[in-house]
Structures are given as C-alpha cells and as structure tokens.
Amino acid sequence: MMLDYHIDGGDFVNAGKASSAVKRVLKQLNVPAKRIKRVVIALYETEVNVVAHASKGEIEVVIEPERITLTVKDSGPGIPDINRAMQEGFTTASKEVREMGFGAGMGLANIKRNSDELHIESIPGKGTIVRFTNDLRD
Amino acid sequence: MGMQIRNIVELLKAKILTPGLNLMGEVDHAFTSDLMSDVLTGDYDKTVLITGLSNLQAIRTAEIADIREVIIGRNKKVSPEMVELAFDNDIVLLQSSYSLYKISGILYGAGVKPIY
Numbered sequence: 001m002m003l004d005y006h007i008d009g010g011d012f013v014n015a016g017k018a019s020s021a022v023k024r025v026l027k028q029l030n031v032p033a034k035r036i037k038r039v040v041i042a043l044y045e046t047e048v049n050v051v052a053h054a055s056k057g058e059i060e061v062v063i064e065p066e067r068i069t070l071t072v073k074d075s076g077p078g079i080p081d082i083n084r085a086m087q088e089g090f091t092t093a094s095k096e097v098r099e100m101g102f103g104a105g106m107g108l109a110n111i112k113r114n115s116d117e118l119h120i121e122s123i124p125g126k127g128t129i130v131r132f133t134n135d136l137r138d
Numbered sequence: 139m140g141m142q143i144r145n146i147v148e149l150l151k152a153k154i155l156t157p158g159l160n161l162m163g164e165v166d167h168a169f170t171s172d173l174m175s176d177v178l179t180g181d182y183d184k185t186v187l188i189t190g191l192s193n194l195q196a197i198r199t200a201e202i203a204d205i206r207e208v209i210i211g212r213n214k215k216v217s218p219e220m221v222e223l224a225f226d227n228d229i230v231l232l233q234s235s236y237s238l239y240k241i242s243g244i245l246y247g248a249g250v251k252p253i254y
Contacts (some may be wrong), residue, residue, distance in 0.1 A: 012193075012194075012195065013194055013219070015198070016194075016195065016198035016199075016202065019198075019202055020227075023202070033204065037202075037204060040202050041178050041202055041203070044178070044202045045175065045178065048195075099193075100174075100191075100193060100195050101173060101174035101175075101196060101199065102175055102195070104173050104175055104176070106173075106175035106178075106179070107175055110175055110178055110179065113179075
C-alpha cells in the first residue's frame with residue numbers, strides 16, 4: 001500500500017495531520033500499538049521539522065505486510081552538519097517553533113530512537129530527505 | 139490503583155471541555171511539560187498530560203503518544219479547534235485555574251505516579 005501527503009512550511013495548525021492519518025491506517029491494519037507509536041512519533045517529529053524549517057515537503061509511505069518505509073523530502077535550507085544536528089539540544093528553531101512546544105533540539109534524536117533504520121541526506125540550500133523503515137510485526 | 143478522571147475534575151476544580159466523553163476512565167501516571175518533544179519520549183499507559191501549552195500541538199501530541207487525558211493549567215485559553223481535535227480523538231480535555239505546580243502537587247499527593 002502506498003500513501004502520499006503534502007506538508008506546507010510554516011503551517012503549524014496542520015502539523016501532525018499526516019501522522020494522525022498514518023496512525024489510523026496502521027490501526028485498521030491491526031498493527032501492534034507499540035509499533036504504531038514508534039512510527040507515528042518519528043513521523044510527527046519529521047513533520048514538525050518540515051513545518052519549522054522548510055517551505056514545503058512531501059511524505060511517501062510504503063506499507064508492506066512486515067514493515068513500513070517513510071520518505072519525507074523537503075525544500076528547505078538543508079542540514080550542513082547532520083551529526084551535529086543529531087545531538088540532543090542542538091537547535092536552529094525559531095521562537096515561533098518553540099512556542100508550539102518544539103524546537104528544543106530533541107526532534108532528530110526522537111526520530112532516531114523511534115525508527116529501526118534511519119537515513120538522512122541533505123544538500124544545504126536545497127533540502128533534506130529523511131527516510132526510515134520500521135518493523136510492523138508483533 | 140488508578141484514579142478516575144471524575145475525581146481529578148473534583149480535585150482540580152476543573153472545567154470539562156469535552157462533555158460527553160468518558161470520565162470513568164482511570165489514570166495512574168501523570169507527566170507535566172510544555173515541551174512536546176519531551177512528552178514524545180515517554181511510554182504511556184493510563185497517563186494524563188498536564189501542560190501550559192494551549193495549542194493544537196498539545197492535543198496532537200497526546201493523540202500521537204496515546205495519552206487519553208489532557209489538563210490545561212492556569213486557565214489558558216483553549217481554542218474551539220483544540221476541543222474539536224480532542225473530541226475527534228476521544229481525548230478528555232480539562233482546564234483548571236491552578237498552576238502546573240499546584241496541579242502536579244495535588245495529583246502526586248493523591249497517589250498519581252510520575253513517569254520518570
């Protein structure tokens with residue numbers, strides 16, 4: 001099964017809508033709750049990152065019987081030093097993002113913690129691709 | 139032993155913003171934070187979120203983290219969109235005039251356990 005979602009940069013009202021939709025689909029597929037939670041936390045943090053930093057993004061979800069792969073491509077500033085960005089506490093978030101309850105430099109660490117395989121590619125000035133795969137089995 | 143939501147409503151003199159949702163459900167843990175990324179680190183079962191962050195992302199975070207009850211402290215203004223999202227996800231939304239410190243203290247004293 002394939003699903004696609006669009007994210008608008010700066011649209012804090014709708015941040016998390018795709019995660020919510022994916023959660024519903026996985027529930028309908030009877031995926032164990034703990035597996036669903038890991039997927040949607042990682043996706044939610046990724047959505048918030050796109051809303052916070054990029055002008056737009058696209059989410060591609062591929063659901064197979066045993067696993068899910070999510071690819072989030074954004075048009076944004078890119079991440080010059082991914083290792084540094086992965087460190088908890090490192091942030092370039094604006095005051096507006098912090099007012100939304102995020103921007104404390106925990107997002108990428110949360111994505112890593114909740115994904116089985118994580119791959120991040122980024123070109124400064126162009127954008128970032130975050131891809132992660134999670135096991136869906138009990 | 140958990141505490142029923144209706145008892146929390148009484149202890150906090152809270153306003154129920156999602157009338158009609160189940161108040162008989164039990165809570166045995168609580169987590170207080172305005173930082174949603176921090177909320178997303180926890181493993182929750184029968185947990186109430188206490189927060190001063192009154193925006194849609196507080197409700198969305200509860201939904202994503204499988205939190206069924208949210209208490210907004212200090213009578214922070216709650217938007218109709220927040221209430222709608224809470225109803226959509228079966229999340230009991232309460233509002234109390236008490237500070238987060240006082241809410242946390244009352245619930246802790248009543249036996250509701252911390253997450254960390």
